[in-house]
Amino acid sequence: MKKEQIVKCQFSEWYPVFKKHTIKSIVLQIPPEVIDYLLDNGTLVLPIRNDCPSPHEDETEEWSDEESSDVATLSDAQWIALNSTLCCHSLHDVLLLLKSSDLIAHDLTRPFLLCSDDSPDPEIHYQLALRKWCELIPGGEFRCFVREKQLIAISQRDHTQCYRHVHALRAEIRASIHQFFIGLVQPRFPDDDYVFDVYRDSQGRVWLIDFNPFGDVTDTLLFSWEELTDTARLPSSGGNGEADEQDLPVFRCVTEESYLQPSVQLGYRLPRDFVDLSTGQDAYKLIDFLNLSSGRQQTESSDEES
Numbered sequence: 001m002k003k004e005q006i007v008k009c010q011f012s013e014w015y016p017v018f019k020k021h022t023i024k025s026i027v028l029q030i031p032p033e034v035i036d037y038l039l040d041n042g043t044l045v046l047p048i049r050n051d052c053p054s055p056h057e058d059e060t061e062e063w064s065d066e067e068s069s070d071v072a073t074l075s076d077a078q079w080i081a082l083n084s085t086l087c088c089h090s091l092h093d094v095l096l097l098l099k100s101s102d103l104i105a106h107d108l109t110r111p112f113l114l115c116s117d118d119s120p121d122p123e124i125h126y127q128l129a130l131r132k133w134c135e136l137i138p139g140g141e142f143r144c145f146v147r148e149k150q151l152i153a154i155s156q157r158d159h160t161q162c163y164r165h166v167h168a169l170r171a172e173i174r175a176s177i178h179q180f181f182i183g184l185v186q187p188r189f190p191d192d193d194y195v196f197d198v199y200r201d202s203q204g205r206v207w208l209i210d211f212n213p214f215g216d217v218t219d220t221l222l223f224s225w226e227e228l229t230d231t232a233r234l235p236s237s238g239g240n241g242e243a244d245e246q247d248l249p250v251f252r253c254v255t256e257e258s259y260l261q262p263s264v265q266l267g268y269r270l271p272r273d274f275v276d277l278s279t280g281q282d283a284y285k286l287i288d289f290l291n292l293s294s295g296r297q298q299t300e301s302s303d304e305e306s
């Protein structure tokens with residue numbers, strides 16, 4: 001994996017190109033103080049909730065999606081959200097999620113760690129992408145692997161569950177994603193090897209969710225890197241020997257309830273932060289967490305009063 005490949009997958013690089021086909025989003029510059037807070041191990045504390053500006057106040061006018069650079073990602077921090085989703089209602093929610101993400105720490109400190117080229121690191125201006133919350137149908141997300149500009153494999157995104165409707169509609173799903181790739185992604189994405197995530201809605205329309213580098217930082221789900229880097233090892237969808245051109249992309253979904261694998265997110269369920277909170281070893285994280293909870297309770301009780 002090359003450093004350039006990572007740069008091309010940054011949210012603000014591709015968002016302007018695919019804006020009409022993905023979730024509405026805005027990109028914020030991250031001030032250096034926030035980076036310091038995210039990297040700090042405990043000497044900085046989140047301001048109390050009422051001091052935090054709300055995303056609905058005036059400073060939203062300063063938000064811009066024109067300038068491009070990088071996006072912080074945070075799906076691995078889902079475990080800490082009070083309702084177990086990534087849905088945020090305040091800046092406080094966002095900061096707590098960011099602070100709880102191991103992947104953010106990786107992005108902020110060693111984004112090019114797994115790259116094979118030894119050229120100087122490209123300059124990064126960190127940004128935060130906020131995306132409008134959408135209720136996605138479970139099982140509707142798929143990860144698509146592109147090698148040498150060809151869509152070679154599609155995997156069910158949540159590979160820990162069996163969704164019968166996905167298996168029943170697999171030919172249709174594969175065809176609609178392939179068409180989306182040929183018509184939209186392939187002509188516009190400026191790389192040969194990459195991974196993209198899509199969502200297929202109840203009307204069968206395909207939406208772009210994210211781009212990821214074609215390399216070890218990206219989870220291969222129902223495939224392996226051995227298969228993906230050597231298509232001769234990629235058995236056809238029907239399992240009758242290796243795939244040839246017309247078999248590609250190979251589509252995989254979970255077919256049997258017994259074929260359960262641990263969720264990647266579960267791998268993050270007992271991170272340092274949780275242990276710190278439960279053992280009281282990091283008092284500052286505990287203070288952040290209690291501030292957040294008490295802020296929520298205050299909001300709820302004032303809602304009830306009004």
Ligand SMILES: Nc1ncnc2c1ncn2[C@@H]1O[C@H](COP(=O)(O)OP(=O)(O)O)[C@@H](O)[C@H]1O
Binds near residue numbers: 023074131157197210
């Ligand atoms: N706007 C949204 N509304 C609802 N769920 C979302 C939204 N954006 C992302 N998700 C969920 O979070 C997952 C990860 O999103 P993604 O943009 O790939 O972030 P990351 O790169 O941090 O994993 C998606 O696969 C989807 O399930």
Ligand SMILES: [Mg+2]
Binds near residue numbers: 197210211
């Ligand atoms: Mg992603």
